[in-house]
Amino acid sequence: MNRxxxxxxxxxxxxxxxxxxxxxxxxDRTGSPMSxxxxxxxxxxxxxxxxxxxxxxxATARYEAMSGQIRDALSRVYxxxxxxxxxxxxxxxxxxxxxGLETDGEQRGLANWMAPGSIPDxxxxxxxxxxxxxxxxxxxxxxxxxxxxxxxxxVVFSDLYDAELNFxxxxxxxxxxxxxxxxxxxxxxRGHPAFSPSGS
Numbered sequence: 001m002n003r004x005x006x007x008x009x010x011x012x013x014x015x016x017x018x019x020x021x022x023x024x025x026x027x028d029r030t031g032s033p034m035s036x037x038x039x040x041x042x043x044x045x046x047x048x049x050x051x052x053x054x055x056x057x058x059a060t061a062r063y064e065a066m067s068g069q070i071r072d073a074l075s076r077v078y079x080x081x082x083x084x085x086x087x088x089x090x091x092x093x094x095x096x097x098x099x100g101l102e103t104d105g106e107q108r109g110l111a112n113w114m115a116p117g118s119i120p121d122x123x124x125x126x127x128x129x130x131x132x133x134x135x136x137x138x139x140x141x142x143x144x145x146x147x148x149x150x151x152x153x154x155v156v157f158s159d160l161y162d163a164e165l166n167f168x169x170x171x172x173x174x175x176x177x178x179x180x181x182x183x184x185x186x187x188x189x190r191g192h193p194a195f196s197p198s199g200s
Contacts, residue, residue: 104187
């Protein structure tokens with residue numbers, strides 16, 4: 001599939017998630033798995049785990065810096081790449097895995113980047129190594145090949161916070177980053193969940 005189409009679809013899915021949370025009962029705590037009353041001990045543990053992570057603004061800044069360094073490194077090796085931003089940053093609540101933390105936690109899709117044209121098959125492994133060298137400095141030490149066909153390649157790097165870095169090349173070359181779940185700065189400063197399962 002064309003990387004630009006994939007990037008566009010990813011942006012549309014993220015936007016749909018935001019609209020779903022904002023307009024279809026995101027604040028209603030009854031009647032859906034997202035709003036089911038969470039187990040108090042699980043809520044406390046998840047919040048305590050998230051407190052150990054950077055807040056969402058810190059994480060976003062770090063990943064944006066990584067993305068910029070990767071684009072610069074690739075452009076030095078492949079001078080024909082001309083990167084342009086194809087979407088804006090999007091955000092949503094952390095999802096079904098974090099019931100009760102919908103107002104405390106957030107995950108974001110960073111702006112997508114695309115360069116018209118592809119990296120030749122014979123140089124794809126070299127390109128992955130360029131990305132890996134930068135990504136490792138930011139803790140992205142896991143990599144999975146998701147597409148490997150002639151003139152169509154994609155790998156996904158991830159870190160211990162479940163962030164994902166997608167790098168692909170087909171008709172276009174793309175770079176996408178999605179964060180894992182992080183507390184807002186306000187929630188982290190508060191030090192406890194805004195929602196109390198006991199209702200207190």
